[in-house]
Amino acid sequence: MRRSVLIDRRSFVKAAGAAFLAGLSSEAAFALDRADAVFASGFRAPSGAYGLALLSEEGEIIAQVDLPGRMHGLTSCTATGKVVAFARRPGTFAIAVDPGAGSEPTVFACGENRHFFGHGSFSPDGHLLYACENDFDNNRGVIGIYDAASGFSRLGEVPAHGVGTHDMTVSDDGRLLIIANGGIETHPDFGRTKLNLDHMEPSLVISDARTGALIEKHTLPPALRQLSTRHLALADNGRIWFACQYEGPRNDLPPLVGYFGRGEELRLVDLPEETTEGLANYVGAIAVNRHNNLVGLTSPKGGLTVTLDGATGARLRQTRIVDAAAIAPGAEGFAVSSYDGRFGRTQSAVAWDQHIVRLGTL
Numbered sequence: 001m002r003r004s005v006l007i008d009r010r011s012f013v014k015a016a017g018a019a020f021l022a023g024l025s026s027e028a029a030f031a032l033d034r035a036d037a038v039f040a041s042g043f044r045a046p047s048g049a050y051g052l053a054l055l056s057e058e059g060e061i062i063a064q065v066d067l068p069g070r071m072h073g074l075t076s077c078t079a080t081g082k083v084v085a086f087a088r089r090p091g092t093f094a095i096a097v098d099p100g101a102g103s104e105p106t107v108f109a110c111g112e113n114r115h116f117f118g119h120g121s122f123s124p125d126g127h128l129l130y131a132c133e134n135d136f137d138n139n140r141g142v143i144g145i146y147d148a149a150s151g152f153s154r155l156g157e158v159p160a161h162g163v164g165t166h167d168m169t170v171s172d173d174g175r176l177l178i179i180a181n182g183g184i185e186t187h188p189d190f191g192r193t194k195l196n197l198d199h200m201e202p203s204l205v206i207s208d209a210r211t212g213a214l215i216e217k218h219t220l221p222p223a224l225r226q227l228s229t230r231h232l233a234l235a236d237n238g239r240i241w242f243a244c245q246y247e248g249p250r251n252d253l254p255p256l257v258g259y260f261g262r263g264e265e266l267r268l269v270d271l272p273e274e275t276t277e278g279l280a281n282y283v284g285a286i287a288v289n290r291h292n293n294l295v296g297l298t299s300p301k302g303g304l305t306v307t308l309d310g311a312t313g314a315r316l317r318q319t320r321i322v323d324a325a326a327i328a329p330g331a332e333g334f335a336v337s338s339y340d341g342r343f344g345r346t347q348s349a350v351a352w353d354q355h356i357v358r359l360g361t362l
Helices: 009-022 027-034 275-281
Strands: 038-044 050-056 060-065 071-076 083-087 093-097 106-109 115-122 128-135 140-147 152-161 165-170 177-180 205-208 214-219 227-234 240-246 258-259 284-288 295-299 305-310 316-319 324-330 333-340 351-358
Touching: 009 115, 038 060, 038 071, 060 093, 071 275, 071 351, 083 115, 083 128, 093 115, 115 324, 128 165, 128 275, 128 324, 140 165, 140 177, 165 227, 177 227, 227 284, 240 284, 275 305, 275 316, 284 333, 295 324, 295 333, 305 324, 305 333
Parallel strands: 071 115, 115 165, 284 324, 324 351
Antiparallel strands: 038 050, 038 351, 050 060, 071 083, 083 093, 093 106, 115 128, 128 140, 140 152, 165 177, 177 205, 205 214, 227 240, 240 258, 284 295, 295 305, 305 316, 324 333
């Protein structure tokens, strides 16, 4: 088992390098000097423009870059310090930021007749980037593979073994791809319209990272066919946590979070009814704090953040946060942002987007 590590400000400063630090304004340098950790998040500015920001745990913006459109999820690499943000479905751009190189961000696109689903992950050594993509003409998800060491040129793709491939991650040893297929058919000709809500096909997949060969595929019971398996978080004991969004009747209260591991069946967590009601059938983001063995959930629709025991799945606490959007591991628990610009102790003029990542988290 790997020992869990959270990068601190000193580690980030060392990785970022002199060129990045020299380019900071005095206010940004002061914020970084006071920070214990550094996060990355997408945002919408008051002007309506979109960007990607590096910020402290208090929500103070350290650096930012412009984006050509709205992003969704993002990933960071502990081996190289690079951060990649992916366009919101059905966008086709991604942007890579490398603070240590002191160079301009790299904007790259997915393959022809593909679009990004908004999430991806680096290989542990930082050589490859994997991205969730839609082969929309054939109604299947794929995992695009990019050369992270050479300008993020596209090397190819492997099947995701499902439809609506929203999220994915990589096992700690780099051998496995873990994939959340939301089961929802979409096509860019119809914008963001969901085309198959009456016959969804959600699934959770483990495949071989080298070949893309299917190792395991887990589906939900027929009664939960409209429970879209959307987001993933990996614990250091190999347990894979997943969070869901329900597309069925509003009055239903299906389970919204669960876990599994290689060779294990899915287990759905039975949360207290008041918690399930508060999540409003929509978990927007999930995170694992390995250091404290905790699982965190947010629901912007319910205005709720929930902390679970990573060993048992028991609810430990829940907090009302209006527009609670993104969640990432903090020093003790979780950092949470909101659509209305709150992060830590700071209320910003920007609106934070649905996902954040703590740089260097293992």
